[in-house]
Amino acid sequence: MSSVTLDHVSKRFGNVKGVEDVHITIQSGEFFTFLGPSGCGKTTTLRMIAGFYFPSAGRIQFGQQDVTHLPPHKRNTGMVFQNYALFPHMTVFENIAFGLQVRKLPKQDIKEKVERAQRLVHLEGYGERRIDQLSGGQQQRVALARALVIEPQILLLDEPLSNLDAKLREETRYEIKRLQSELGITTIYVTHDQAEAMSMSDRIMVMQGGEVQQIGTPYEVYHRPVNRFVASFIGETNLWEGKIVATDGNLIRVQVAPEIELVGDRANASAIAKLQPGETVTLSIRPEAVEEAGEADAPACNQLAGVVEVAEFTGASVNYVTKIESLQLRSMFVNRGSRVKQAGEPIRLRIPTESIYFIG
Ligand SMILES: Nc1ncnc2c1ncn2[C@@H]1O[C@H](COP(=O)(O)OP(=O)(O)OP(=O)(O)O)[C@@H](O)[C@H]1O
Ligand SMILES: [Mg+2]
Incomplete structure (x- = not known):
């Protein structure tokens, strides 16, 4: 487990402002959500934490460690991408095992860890199934297991429920919350769905146009919005x-x-x-x-x-x-x-x- 600090972090893409001057510390074990409309800079910020983008300005720290320029595989973060990015023709087992094989773990360790991850997301017995033979919700859980199996310090979830129907979304919401509190893992969650953000988060960062509008508990951003945008976006x-x-x-x-x-x-x-x-x-x-x-x-x-x-x-x-x-x-x-x-x-x-x- 680890805290995450973004110290005046900005990202520009040529002339396009991705995000500007994000300054936060996410506590160890916290469930923290980036919330805002399309294009506000949520994914960009998450990708900088994972190491897929380097900031144009500012520093990123995990606990006391400066990770600003570390590549993704040296950061020990588990990421679930918006489209899951699973390998469709490979089995559930092979997908979950992928990160461990890259890390060259012994076969027996891999087997045990993958089976444990499958149990965590209630996919026991699905190891031999191919991804393209699974429902959307099951694929979602494979993506989650693949992120968790490497025992990351920090779990990064980019709109992980967006492809699910309303009922499944609600179920999976509880599931993620349960896993997060069971494992006590620092979790950063990206969504544009305010109800999802409100119901899951310890704190929410509301963003618009690449800028942070407000950081607070669900109660604070709902009852004490700092401006018109936050008041109308939340609820x-x-x-x-x-x-x-x-x-x-x-x-x-x-x-x-x-x-x-x-x-x-x-x-x-x-x-x-x-x-x-x-x-x-x-x-x-x-x-x-x-x-x-x-x-x-x-x-x-x-x-x-x-x-x-x-x-x-x-x-x-x-x-x-x-x-x-x-x-x-x-x-x-x-x-x-x-x-x-x-x-x-x-x-x-x-x-x-x-x-x-x-x-x-
Ligand atoms: N690789 C890139 N090159 C150029 N511009 C980019 C790139 N990635 C993101 N942007 C721009 O940066 C801004 C923030 O994009 P980002 O993907 O972070 O938004 P988002 O909040 O995740 O939106 P969504 O909810 O649609 O996923 C947008 O204006 C986007 O067009
Ligand atoms: Mg995005």
């Missing part, structure tokens, strides 16, 4: 523009439409939010934080009357898009069996003061 949210009309101690009164003022709390704000009267701010309101106000409730702070525009029943939840004057508000309610409103019906909603997050 669903309502982003409203508003103008601050008054402040009273911690309470911030903000106008979001000609007839609508909301009250938020100064404590719920990113570092870049300017919370002075006259300033324009972006508000982030999570759909699940919106409450339905009962018919009998007296009009109160942050209560809004609107008309349901879209009603969506997912089984687990009921989601509404509500038109409120010129605004749209998405809300989400856990399904407890009550009647689902139809488009066109009136609805009264309430946004709790503490659920308004000022972004900037």
Whole structure:
């Protein structure tokens, strides 16, 4: 096990910016995820850690060891590539054994290690099967076994679940998580799927356009996004523009439409939010934080009357898009069996003061 430090690491491809100034330490045993849209620099960063690219600037360390210019086979990292990169005409056994044969281990050792790796990923008895005779999920597990069999200090996974269907993806997600915590192995995981990142990671690095936007726990990046990009990329949210009309101690009164003022709390704000009267701010309101106000409730702070525009029943939840004057508000309610409103019906909603997050 080993920590991984990227010390102001950048990578340029000619004039193309791959990644810029990534500065992080991933702790030994941590499950750390690079998350961001296509082209944001996730694979480039992972490849530099594996040694397939050398940085244009900066240093990379595993623990105390500087590995910046070490070739891949001297780094003791196990990598699962996005497309698995398995040898299709070779058997499961031959694929998993490959890294050990390159390292010229004795035959008996190879056999034992491969069998142990097969057991880890629940592929006992599949040794003689050819890769092109396996399902996508089984291939995925062969790729994982091949990375684990060399007993790497660091496991690098580049979108390893992207080719699987939803059900298998969820199962394999638990499987990877189980293996990782069982082996206590430092794991760096690449995905553009925020739900995957949220459910698996100790910490997430959110990237965009080659630059790091935020590093934090799933809770932090969800509840304390540093900017608009992070707020909208992680989970669903309502982003409203508003103008601050008054402040009273911690309470911030903000106008979001000609007839609508909301009250938020100064404590719920990113570092870049300017919370002075006259300033324009972006508000982030999570759909699940919106409450339905009962018919009998007296009009109160942050209560809004609107008309349901879209009603969506997912089984687990009921989601509404509500038109409120010129605004749209998405809300989400856990399904407890009550009647689902139809488009066109009136609805009264309430946004709790503490659920308004000022972004900037
Ligand atoms: N070998 C290369 N030569 C030139 N440009 C490259 C090379 N590899 C990556 N890039 C560019 O660097 C940027 C980051 O690419 P990277 O592959 O790291 O993105 P990514 O976040 O992994 O995206 P995806 O989710 O699509 O896999 C992109 O603009 C890409 O076009
Ligand atoms: Mg990639």
